[in-house]
Amino acid sequence: MAKHVRLYDPNNEEHVAEAEKDQEDREKDILFVLGEPRGRRWLYDFIWSRCHLLAPSHVPGDKESTSFNEGARSVGIALHETLKDKNPKLYMKMLEENHFNG
Numbered sequence: 001m002a003k004h005v006r007l008y009d010p011n012n013e014e015h016v017a018e019a020e021k022d023q024e025d026r027e028k029d030i031l032f033v034l035g036e037p038r039g040r041r042w043l044y045d046f047i048w049s050r051c052h053l054l055a056p057s058h059v060p061g062d063k064e065s066t067s068f069n070e071g072a073r074s075v076g077i078a079l080h081e082t083l084k085d086k087n088p089k090l091y092m093k094m095l096e097e098n099h100f101n102g
Contacts (some may be wrong), residue, residue, distance in 0.1 A: 027086070030082060030083065030086050030087075031086060031087055031090070034083065034086075034087055034090040034091070034094065035090065037097060040090070040093065040094035040097055040098065041094075041097065041098055043079070043083065043094060044094050044095075044097075044098035044099065045098075046076070046079070047076045047079055047080050047083075048076075048099075050072065050076075051072045051073055051075050051076025051077075051079070052069065052072065052073060052076070053073060053076040053077065053080060055069075055073075057069035057070040057073050
């Protein structure tokens with residue numbers, strides 16, 4: 001989804017306060033998804049199935065597919081690290097529900 005471009009003046013206290021409020025709100029987005037069992041299931045499936053986090057990216061003789069797989073894996077790594085950093089308890093709950101008990 002494209003974000004609307006907004007003019008931002010770092011010397012304008014109103015602009016700074018609005019940007020800080022927006023950033024704080026955006027940082028809660030991942031916690032919103034992690035807060036529900038369905039969200040944790042979706043994230044787990046996305047990271048480990050679609051981004052094949054622990055699978056090898058290399059496709060012998062096919063550098064384009066290897067590059068594509070490595071790109072998907074890169075997204076999975078970034079999301080995985082974000083989940084662990086933002087709320088380790090919910091991250092562990094996601095693993096318990098989907099990896100250890102799945």
